[in-house]
Amino acid sequence: MTEFTLTDLESIVATRATARPDESWTAKLVAGGQSKAAKKLGEEAVETVIAAIKDDRENLVYESADLLYHLMVVLKIADIPLEAVMQELQRRTAQTGLSEKASRQDP
Numbered sequence: 001m002t003e004f005t006l007t008d009l010e011s012i013v014a015t016r017a018t019a020r021p022d023e024s025w026t027a028k029l030v031a032g033g034q035s036k037a038a039k040k041l042g043e044e045a046v047e048t049v050i051a052a053i054k055d056d057r058e059n060l061v062y063e064s065a066d067l068l069y070h071l072m073v074v075l076k077i078a079d080i081p082l083e084a085v086m087q088e089l090q091r092r093t094a095q096t097g098l099s100e101k102a103s104r105q106d107p
């Protein structure tokens, strides 16, 4: 079991965001702005979906890592801490996904 966490990745992204864009992919993404970074996140999401549909387990792991990394960069640019996402996920543990969906639907 790896000890590496998304919080560790968040710290790395925060540190590398301040590097020179010619020496860091993270810094290059941050310098390019949110539209480009979010587009890259979308591309990685599509690549993850394709791997899942193909039942390509090796690529699904690889593309999922790309996806999570690019999500961390997008959150960094938006100045949203991972903690905010985790709090939202924790709040949702109070009910099931299906009951939450039902509560949003018109009577």
Ligand SMILES: N=c1c2ncn([C@@H]3O[C@H](COP(=O)(O)OP(=O)(O)OP(=O)(O)O)[C@@H](O)[C@H]3O)c2ncn1[C@@H]1O[C@H](COP(=O)(O)O)[C@@H](O)[C@H]1O
Residues within 6 Å of the ligand: 012, 013, 016, 023, 024, 025, 026, 027, 065, 066, 069
């Ligand atoms: N986890 C990652 C990480 N995951 C993916 N990537 C980069 O994201 C880029 C994705 O670009 P592309 O989609 O064009 O590349 P690709 O997916 O390999 O190619 P195709 O699918 O398009 O064929 C590549 O350059 C990857 O290296 C990452 N770059 C950085 N990190 C982390 O950030 C740290 C700092 O990296 P730098 O900011 O580059 O110093 C690293 O040590 C890692 O911990």
